[in-house]
Amino acid sequence: MPKGLGGTAKIMNVVFPNSELNCRYCGACCAFSENWPRFTLEDNAAIENIPWELVNEQETGMRCYKDRCAALEGKIGTLTSCSIHPNRPIVCRDCKPGEETCLIARRRFGLNNKGSRPS
Ligand code: SF4
Ligand code: SF4
Numbered sequence: 820m821p822k823g824l825g826g827t828a829k830i831m832n833v834v835f836p837n838s839e840l841n842c843r844y845c846g847a848c849c850a851f852s853e854n855w856p857r858f859t860l861e862d863n864a865a866i867e868n869i870p871w872e873l874v875n876e877q878e879t880g881m882r883c884y885k886d887r888c889a890a891l892e893g894k895i896g897t898l899t900s901c902s903i904h905p906n907r908p909i910v911c912r913d914c915k916p917g918e919e920t921c922l923i924a925r926r927r928f929g930l931n932n933k934g935s936r937p938s
Pocket of ligand 1: 842843847848849917924
């Protein structure tokens with residue numbers, strides 16, 4: 820996992836004014852590591868808002884299937900969404916499109932750093 824991937828906001832349906840990237844057509848950082856996203860400052864109530872089957876057995880983060888978060892829906896680079904968007908972990912909120920960690924994740928999937936809507 821690239822340094823900082825866990826520390827930065829991803830909002831799936833929002834195009835940030837400082838970036839041409841749209842998480843809705845990406846999802847790369849949601850499928851980058853079997854160890855991400857981890858819970859950080861979440862309290863028990865926040866974790867309990869996430870369906871138990873989407874939380875890992877240690878309750879330290881989201882369950883992953885290989886590198887892909889269990890809450891990620893759709894096809895990476897085409898159309899994606901987060902099934903727990905209102906309750907997603909803090910590190911997911913902090914991963915912002917256009918930041919270095921975002922671009923590292925996108926490159927892994929062959930996605931460029933400009934617009935992300937497929938043609
Ligand atoms: S890699 Fe970047 S553009 Fe893609 S979903 Fe994550 S934050 Fe959004
Ligand atoms: S919880 Fe949602 S935003 Fe966070 S990695 Fe999983 S699918 Fe992506």
